[in-house]
Amino acid sequence: MADSKPEEVAAKLEATKITDASAAGTAPAKEGKGKKGEKGGKGGKGGDAAGGKGGKGGKGKDSGANFNINLVNAVDGQVVTRFPPEPSGYLHIGHAKAALLNQYFAQAYHGKLIIRFDDTNPSKENVEFQDAILEDLELMGIKGDVVSYTSDYFDVLYNYMIQMIKDGKAYADDTPVEQMREERTEGIASARRERTVEENLKIFQEMCDGTEEGLKNCIRAKLSVTSPNKALRDPVMYRCNLTPHHRTGTKWKVYPTYDFACPIVDSTEGVTHALRTSEYRDRNPQYEWVLKAIGLRKVYIWDFSRINFVKTLLSKRKLQWFVDEKLVTGWDDPRFPTVRGVRRRGMTIEGLRKFILSQGPSKNILNLDWSLIWATNKKEIDPKAPRYVAVLDNNKVKITIEGGPAVPFSEDKPKHKKNAELGTKKIVYSSEIFVDQDDAQTFKDGEEITLMDWGNAILKTIHKDGDIVTGIDAVLNLEGDFRKTEKKVTWLADTPELTPVDLVDFDYLITKDKLAEEDNVRDFVNPNTEFHSAGIADLNVRDLKEGDIIQFERKGYYRLDKPYSESTAAVFFTIPDGKVVMKYGAKK
Incomplete structure (x- = not known):
């Protein structure tokens, strides 16, 4: 009753x-x-x-x-x-x-x-x-x-x-x-x-x-x-x-x-x-x-x-079909346009509200691109997202630094250079560090680069196996001028505190821009919509909680979906920034 x-x-x-x-x-x-x-x-x-x-x-x-x-x-x-x-x-x-x-x-x-x-x-x-x-x-x-x-x-x-x-x-x-x-x-x-x-x-x-x-x-x-x-x-x-x-x-x-x-x-x-x-x-x-x-x-x-x-798809009947067919994890799947889904992907309530109100009560019918709403969201998260570092496992490159510290040490640095209220994080310095293969392939023998949050280094010898960089010998040059270097790269000290991470990106669930009423949704299902990239991140990531939104510098914004544990990597979902939807292509 x-x-x-x-x-x-x-x-x-x-x-x-x-x-x-x-x-x-x-x-x-x-x-x-x-x-x-x-x-x-x-x-x-x-x-x-x-x-x-x-x-x-x-x-x-x-x-x-x-x-x-x-x-x-x-x-x-x-x-x-x-x-x-x-x-x-x-x-x-x-x-x-x-x-x-x-x-x-x-x-x-x-x-x-x-x-x-x-x-x-x-x-x-x-x-x-x-x-x-x-x-x-x-x-x-x-x-x-x-x-x-x-x-x-x-x-x-x-x-x-x-x-x-x-x-x-x-x-x-x-x-x-x-x-x-x-x-x-x-x-x-x-x-x-x-x-x-x-x-x-x-x-x-x-x-x-x-x-x-x-x-x-x-x-x-x-x-x-x-x-x-x-x-x-x-x-x-x-x-x-x-x-x-x-x-x-x-x-x-x-x-x-x-x-x-x-x-x-x-x-x-x-x-x-x-x-x-x-x-x-x-x-x-x-x-x-x-x-x-x-x-x-x-x-x-x-x-x-x-x-x-x-x-x-905004039809509840068609969304229910995806749930029933187990093509998604549920109504809060990050590929779903539900409030719970977009929040799990990294949409903030503030960003969602501002975008909707920006559309107003107009009668004009539009088929919008998702980049618009994610660009609005970026304005909300950028000033508040702590900055950390991650390096992809896929052929990561070790740099051995002459003149680096004999024993690793750490220093406290701001989590966000423009927002001191976010506090500090620990950065570990060592004579052996990791960088991404994509960065390493752009380096040249004798080139001077800037290691972000540290200083400059001169690349003496770049070791390769075909097109793959297998290692680099470098000399620390803290007196170098970062304003004169072309490349500023993120890096991680090779120490036991490195945290395994799984960076997950997503594609659209369907392949057609707009389904017609007579279309069978089964005919337009995108077979590959979830992409995983394994990597390592700095030790600060171990302290993050589910739902935390961060930026991995030079990679993008992420929401932590599953915190790190001794047995599992920390799982991060990419948050689109309004410019690039797919950043990584390693299929699940």
Whole structure:
């Protein structure tokens, strides 16, 4: 059974107020001149809120996006928005945009945000997904004034459907699915469209009882047969499902569709403005028709473009397929566009929020490259990521340094030369050091190079086996001028404290920029998406904790996914920097 009632939800909405606008990373716009022609406009250039009649306008703070979208009849202090995820998968970045924008406008107008779970399909939904969505939203600083469930309103929705049937605005239909789809496409009326009210009510009861006859039927809105907008061609409003519901158990055997439930619950809960992605645009007239057919209060709709990325799936059904096929480790796989997936790859909450807000509520549909979001993230992590050193195992080269210390010693150096607050790290100095083979192959006999965080050295002899450098003899030259050397290289002292590391890079899960609706995802699976490079890192890496974000100098940014232990190497995931996606190519 539902653990809250519609009247309780309404009471919570009335009692709660948003008091901390900073939670969204934005503050309400200050009083100022609105755009010309607006009534009672607040906020001018540089303001935070959306434009609209009696509302606010300007550009989003620190985002560059234009939030002046003319939010119709938005009254300060009375705006209520909602974010209605279905608990059938984990939150992905497309959902995150919808959640952030709905919170943004609720707070900009000193209003309220409802988080409502659209739990109308028990076959796909469960508590795991529900709890994970709430956790991810909270991590992003998104917390609704009220958390509700469409299942709170199953009785209300049932009664409204009875009313629609009695008013002759809905009918029961047992047309087979494929035939129904074909008839809707061709504009052919169902043979069941003219059933009597009494017959429709009787069959709806059969559906509610889950009888054999009831299971053959669905309830369709009696809206239109030939409308140019095919979303209006008698859409399905109720269907049977005998799967127990994760909140209401076996009480119900019929469930409303999203298209029927959403407008009713929006209006019932006091939502004033429904901000949702443009994929629903053709269904907006259907949303409005439902409210008019029942006689409920109007809700204003604003649709914005969804976030689309090249070679990326945002369909929960297709993402679930990857999970079921064990092509990924789970919903938090670093190749997944879920909030948990991109965070595990190294995306920061700050970077994710700033990128989404930079897109704003525009209606323009774009297929974005991932480099844009990772470039935003780089700006967040670069000032705070400690610097360490790693050398790849693949043919690493030992340099023997004449004049180097007879006994290894260590010195404390800043973890970040531009951020002293990060503290210090230990650098070990020795007469034998390792460098990457790629660096060694660029060296020339007699060349002077700079060993970073140490000084210059002159390369006396470079030993080779074919094209592979097998060793180098050098002379330390601390009096040398680093400004005159062409090559500044990272290195590691050959001592027992070196830490084994596994540097992991990833490629896209699919090979096509954008899958068409008729495409079978199986045909576009990328067979090689995970690449490992073994290496060694400095002793400081042993102290890092899971989730720490660092930079291996001259290699890139990394997130520690599995800390070092005596039996396993430390596993680091590469964090794209907005420039290069693949840095290493050693296949798993």
